Amino acid sequence: MKRLALIMLLLAPAGVNAESTQQEGRIIGDADNGKTLATSKTCVACHGTDGVSMIPANPSLAGQHENYLAKQLHEFKLGMTSGGTEGRVNAVMGGMSIGLTDQDIADLAAYYAGLTAPYGETVESAVDLGQQLYFAGNIDKGLAACTACHGPRGNGTPSSGFPRISGQPAEYIEAQLTAFRSGERDNDLNGMMRSVALKLSDEEIKALSQYLGGLH
Ligand code: HEC
Numbered sequence: 001m002k003r004l005a006l007i008m009l010l011l012a013p014a015g016v017n018a019e020s021t022q023q024e025g026r027i028i029g030d031a032d033n034g035k036t037l038a039t040s041k042t043c044v045a046c047h048g049t050d051g052v053s054m055i056p057a058n059p060s061l062a063g064q065h066e067n068y069l070a071k072q073l074h075e076f077k078l079g080m081t082s083g084g085t086e087g088r089v090n091a092v093m094g095g096m097s098i099g100l101t102d103q104d105i106a107d108l109a110a111y112y113a114g115l116t117a118p119y120g121e122t123v124e125s126a127v128d129l130g131q132q133l134y135f136a137g138n139i140d141k142g143l144a145a146c147t148a149c150h151g152p153r154g155n156g157t158p159s160s161g162f163p164r165i166s167g168q169p170a171e172y173i174e175a176q177l178t179a180f181r182s183g184e185r186d187n188d189l190n191g192m193m194r195s196v197a198l199k200l201s202d203e204e205i206k207a208l209s210q211y212l213g214g215l216h
């Protein structure tokens with residue numbers, strides 16, 4: 001017991017230090033300034049006022065996790081500055097993010113994360129297959145259930161980097177799953193989403209994208 005207490009004592013300060021440096025290193029976003037930027041940088045034109053997209057090809061940003069939003073903006077920018085060899089490569093968002101500073105990105109992420117997430121609808125014909133894949137995966141194909149990472153309501157988890165995927169337009173989800181499958185989108189840590197998407201057929205991608213809208 002005594003030895004254990006000593007070990008704990010020796011370990012404790014190191015743990016505390018590591019945590020506080022990380023907090024100091026993180027740029028704190030200012031949501032009010034993010035709101036101003038969303039208009040002045042014309043984000044609202046494509047992602048809607050209040051971060052709810054009215055255009056099916058564009059994702060909604062409202063209620064998405066702050067760290068996920070910031071990661072995507074940094075990676076769109078990297079996609080541009082690396083000439084498409086790193087980050088998340090998208091011509092439109094590359095152009096939109098290239099002029100953003102680290103502080104702008106933190107502010108925009110804080111603003112959008114604080115807005116109320118939208119809920120969409122699930123297409124009736126997609127319920128059976130969508131639900132089965134979402135909650136059980138497919139053991140024969142070694143397909144992991146989406147719920148394992150994105151949660152039973154599709155809300156993801158802020159700290160682990162799993163995004164909220166419910167309520168997004170079907171067209172956007174379908175495009176992302178197809179891009180992960182082809183490797184065109186490869187900014188997922190450890191290839192987590194690519195290894196999932198590789199096991200999905202076109203029919204399954206369609207069903208999942210139509211299913212997720214109303215999952216909440
Ligand atoms: C001309 C339309 C357009 C404008 C303006 C625009 N976006 Fe986008 N945005 C898109 C599209 C299209 C995508 C999806 C890209 C893809 O398919 O990878 C996207 C994706 C994103 C994503 C990734 C969301 C996710 O769920 O992964 C974020 C974050 C984002 N935009 C933030 C912004 C911000 C902040 C601004 C303003 C600085 C902005 N966008 C301006 C069209 C636009």
Ligand code: HEC
Nearest residue numbers: 144145146149161162163165173176187188192193196208
């Ligand atoms: C092992 C964990 C894991 C599993 C299982 C998983 N995902 Fe993901 N998913 C992720 C991570 C991590 C990301 C974010 C990648 C990044 O940082 O850009 C992601 C991103 C996504 C996105 C893009 C979201 C956006 O806004 O652009 C979609 C869509 C998605 N996942 C759908 C699914 C579906 C459908 C399934 C089940 C077939 C699934 N995921 C299973 C970890 C997982």
